[in-house]
Amino acid sequence: MIKFNSLLVFGxxxxxxxxxxxxxxxxxxxxxxxxxxxxxxxxxxxxxxFNPDLVNRMEIVNDLALGIIAFIIGGELNxxxxxxxxxxxxxxxxxxxxxxxxxxSLSTYFFTxxxxxxxxxxxxxxxxxxxxxxxxxxxxxxxxxxxxTILGVVAIDDGIALIIYIFVAGFVSSFLTLSHLHFAxxxxxxxxxxxxxxxxxxxxxxxxxxxxxxxxxxxxxFSLTLGVFxxxxxxxxxxxxxxxxLIMSMAMMMSNLSPHRFVxxxxxxxxxxxxxxxxxxxxAGTRLNINLFTQIGFLAIxxxxxxxxxxxxxxxxxxxxxxxxxxxxxxxxLTLWPQIGVALALAIMVERNFGSLxxxxxxASLAINVLLFTTIITETVGPLATxxxxxxAGEIRKFRFKQKGG
Numbered sequence: 001m002i003k004f005n006s007l008l009v010f011g012x013x014x015x016x017x018x019x020x021x022x023x024x025x026x027x028x029x030x031x032x033x034x035x036x037x038x039x040x041x042x043x044x045x046x047x048x049x050f051n052p053d054l055v056n057r058m059e060i061v062n063d064l065a066l067g068i069i070a071f072i073i074g075g076e077l078n079x080x081x082x083x084x085x086x087x088x089x090x091x092x093x094x095x096x097x098x099x100x101x102x103x104x105s106l107s108t109y110f111f112t113x114x115x116x117x118x119x120x121x122x123x124x125x126x127x128x129x130x131x132x133x134x135x136x137x138x139x140x141x142x143x144x145x146x147x148x149t150i151l152g153v154v155a156i157d158d159g160i161a162l163i164i165y166i167f168v169a170g171f172v173s174s175f176l177t178l179s180h181l182h183f184a185x186x187x188x189x190x191x192x193x194x195x196x197x198x199x200x201x202x203x204x205x206x207x208x209x210x211x212x213x214x215x216x217x218x219x220x221x222f223s224l225t226l227g228v229f230x231x232x233x234x235x236x237x238x239x240x241x242x243x244x245x246l247i248m249s250m251a252m253m254m255s256n257l258s259p260h261r262f263v264x265x266x267x268x269x270x271x272x273x274x275x276x277x278x279x280x281x282x283x284a285g286t287r288l289n290i291n292l293f294t295q296i297g298f299l300a301i302x303x304x305x306x307x308x309x310x311x312x313x314x315x316x317x318x319x320x321x322x323x324x325x326x327x328x329x330x331x332x333x334l335t336l337w338p339q340i341g342v343a344l345a346l347a348i349m350v351e352r353n354f355g356s357l358x359x360x361x362x363x364a365s366l367a368i369n370v371l372l373f374t375t376i377i378t379e380t381v382g383p384l385a386t387x388x389x390x391x392x393a394g395e396i397r398k399f400r401f402k403q404k405g406g
Contacts, residue, residue, distance in 0.1 A: 009054050010061055010279055016042060017278035030132050030379045032340055035278050036372065039285020050286045058283055062352070063243070065280030066345045067233045068273035070244040073130075073342070074251030075266060076155040078259065088328065089152030092318035096153070096336055097160040099314020100307050101126040107306035111299060116172045116359075120350055120367050123168040125307040127161035129341035130154035132379055136386045144395035149328050150335050150386075153315075158342040162245050165346050166190050166197075169353055176357040193241055201246040204232045205253025212254075212261045221261060222268040225254075244345065284344055288372045289365065296366060300373040307374075311336045331389035338382035340375045347371045 002008070017035045024034030042049045082089065105122030112118060133154055137147055170190040208228050215221045232250055236243035255262045293300075312333030319329040347368045354360030390396050 004054055006057050006060075009050060009283075010058060013039075013042075013050070013061075013279040013282040014275045017275075017282040020282070021278065030135070030338075030383065031278075032129075032131070032281055033376060033379050035281035036285035036340070036375060039282040040288045040290075040372070042282070043286030043288060045288055045290035050283065052287070055283055055286050059352075061276065061280055061283065062348055063233060063237070065273075065277050066244060066348065067229060067247050068269065068277060069341065069345055070247040071229065071251045071269060072266075072273070073155075073158050074248035075255045075262060076130075077159070077248075077252040078255050080256075082152060082155065086149075086152075088319060088322040088324040089149055089156065091322035092149065092315050092324070092328075092332060093153045093156045093160055095318030095321070096128075096311050096314035096333070097126040097157055097164065099312075099317070100310035101164055103310035103313075104303055104306045107302050108299060111302055116175050116363060117366060119168045120172060120363060121303055121370060123161070123165040124343050124346045124350075124367055124371060125303065125310065125339070126164050127339060127342040127346060128154055128157045128311070128336045129338040129343065129379075129382075130158070131341060132338035132383050133335055133386050136383045136390070140387065140390065140396045142390045142395040142397065144327075144393060145325050146327055146331055146335075146390060146393040147395050149324065149332060153332070153336065157336070159245075159248060161342055161346065162242060162248070163194055165349065166194050166242055166245070169349075172354065172363070173357075176354060176360055176363075194245065196239075197236060197242040197245040198249045200235065200241065201232065201249030202253050204228055204246075205250040206257065208250070209254055209257035209261075212258050218264050218268070222265045225265055244342075244349070281340075281344070284348065284368070285372065287365075287368045289369055292365070292369050293373065296370060297373070299366075300370045303370050304374045304377060307339070307378075308337060327393045331393050334389040335386040337378050337385055339371070339378045343371055344368075344375075 016038050020034035020038035021031045024031050039050070041047060043055075044051055101122040103122075104125040105118045108121050109115060109118035133150060136142075137150065167187070167190045170186045170193075174186060208225055211224060212221050215224060229247065229250070232246055233243045235241075236246040251262075315333035315336055316329055319332055324332075347364070350367045351361075351364035355364050387396070
């Protein structure tokens with residue numbers, strides 16, 4: 001009988017994700033839906049090929065995938081590009097992230113009466129997945145002020161979500177460990193964690209950018225970057241910092257100090273990262289426990305609608321406060337619904353941060369399952385809503401083909 005090990009499980013996850021991706025492509029649904037659904041089929045809810053004990057051994061896969069996701073997000077934070085997009089994007093991104101966080105936290109607390117669950121779900125809800133939204137923009141080759149604003153907002157949205165999560169994690173940790181830290185001290189510790197994570201990431205980004213000027217070959221520069229990337233993420237985990245925020249700030253610094261060198265190695269990161277992230281989403285899907293649906297199904301519905309409403313109202317408010325054009329105020333809120341990506345990364349972080357604490361395993365399971373239950377809807381409805389908004393804004397290009405002889 002074959003004895004499962006980490007390499008066998010991860011290799012299988014990548015291959016199954018590849019198959020799922022091909023099917024998803026034929027059905028014209030987001031690839032990530034295919035990866036997650038394949039994981040659900042392989043997991044404990046159905047075939048139980050990848051049982052929880054096996055998946056829990058794959059921590060290094062989670063670390064690599066989360067780091068690569070953070071690196072790609074950080075690379076989008078190019079100051080010159082963001083400056084061209086205007087200040088409205090910052091107002092919108094902050095408002096829609098906080099809108100989702102506040103509305104989901106309040107709504108779920110009303111039904112659960114558990115502040116830990118409500119805060120964690122609120123933090124997870126604040127993130128927006130850029131991939132699904134950007135794919136619609138690329139597919140229809142849209143162009144205009146709404147398109148430009150969307151690209152700017154999704155670039156900085158996930159950074160805000162990470163910061164929200166760090167503050168929430170501090171509060172939840174205090175509840176679970178019964179440490180009863182003073183409110184001001186919790187804020188101070190969370191702020192310190194954020195600043196240290198950002199600071200260390202910026203320093204590493206400066207170091208790589210400096211050394212990169214002395215390295216000509218792309219392969220050598222990629223090897224150098226990968227080494228510092230792994231070192232930085234490992235340091236963050238060892239020091240109790242936010243590895244996602246550290247890696248994101250490192251990539252941000254690289255993309256601003258050495259933009260041409262940074263772009264030159266992103267192809268390598270995308271090639272290496274694609275199968276790792278696909279396998280990561282597949283393994284994440286195995287965590288879905290279909291038996292929990294009767295217990296948390298209503299909570300998932302509350303989460304879903306509160307998040308939709310929070311994103312929509314928050315984005316509209318941010319657009320109004322920044323005096324954005326009418327077309328942005330009217331439609332931006334419809335384009336920010338997809339969630340899987342950093343949201344799933346945050347749910348996995350809940351498992352890592354609190355899984356070993358009393359009551360923490362339940363929190364992690366609940367956060368992941370609520371997210372996975374709602375993902376199919378957000379990743380299906382989200383792109384359709386984005387297409388609708390861009391079409392109403394008049395930014396989807398219309399093509400006319402001349403008939404032969406016409």
